Amino acid sequence: MPTDTVVLATSWIHQFALGERPARTLLVGAAMLTCHYRFGRLGFDLTAHSTTVTDDPAETISWLADAFHIPPERLLLWRGEDIVVPSLIAVAETARDTIAAARMLRELDMVFKAEVIDVADAYGGTGATSFDAIAHANGIPFVPMTRADLAEAHRTGHHGAIREHLAARVKATWRLWLKSREDCESLVAATEAWISTPDAQVRL
């Protein structure tokens, strides 16, 4: 039985219809921060994936499906109800690769049977101000990526920009969750110690 807590962040782009090709939502990036206990020790694992203009759009969909093959005990999201889940559903429903889409939804179906926490609930829920404003107000460094910047990174094949942005987002979401809880001193200390190591940087 896994006891992992996973933080998930995703980025997507809406692509307008062109000729006979219908509009679709492209999953251009995803990042996961896993907090786990192994042999009595707390550990973190940061991974990310991205797809740009020259890649197969199903790659990140398949990566996410593989990453969730073993569902975590707890999933943390930011605005899951009106941002993350609807965008993932839109990605699956408009994907040209139906097999990859069905596989991702099958894994997500298992993941969402477990505990799902919307970290935004502690910061005003749907009435919360923007993620970067809340991170900034809580002293967590985070530089937002605008829709235009994301589109540019996708257009120019800049995987690093997408992955670094999403990695920063999952780390900030995790720290916001810790701040919203009590009795987390040991977790906060472990997080701060890990953040200062090279392992806290996403690898391309």
Added chain:
Amino acid sequence: MRASLRLPDHTRAPGAVLAYDLETIAPQTPDGSFPPWPTHMPVAAGFAEARSRGGEWTFDIAALVVSGDTQEADLIREADRRMAAVDVVTSYNGRQFDALVLRLAAQRARLWNLKAIADHAAAPRFGGEHADLADQYSSFGRKVGLADLCNAVGIPVKTDVSGGDVAALWEAGETERIRRYVMEDAVATMCLHFAWTASRAATEALVTRPMAALARHIEATPDLAHLSAFVDCELMRWCRPRALHADVAAALERVTARLRREEDERAFATA
């Protein structure tokens, strides 16, 4: 942005449901008992309408109070218009009170062409057009109050005033408090209807998905800020995370159907 979602095929839910509640005033009886229903005059009506289309739920929540330019006849016509536009009307003890009061008030106002109210008041006991939750929850036996059921299920109700306060509020001209109260009762009735429907169909998604959509509607509508108790209630806190799973499950069903169709088309093309 929210993707279009469709309910799984095996679930059964009406396309449009109207929950309503009336507030009335009546002359006091000598012994202080509840006045006979024909003596009641409607002074306010609350409406909570939920529509499911393509799996997406939308809401229309409103209330009318007889005051200023709004007359009793306007309230009755509005009830008829709203009842005509839905598949199911749900109420709490409407079969024994609200529907009878509405029908008699329409006749008193000489409004004879209100088919929806006529059908509603004459709806058969075991038919599906009028879901009287007081009957359904008691299995047509001894009824209990709406608040007893709402408290048990975790739905807020009568958070400010109760039905017994309406006469005094009416006398004091506090129409806004009556409006808020009757609207709250209508929304509580609708939430209880979702709980009943999910339980009866043994399908969790029939309560989780509409409740989550209701929370989003209240949060997005500043005029409904006084209904914020529904966003924070026990039932809603239980429903919202589970609605995410229901959304994913519904999407999986649709994509799996698409996958089967594509496989069939490929098999046909190569045959």
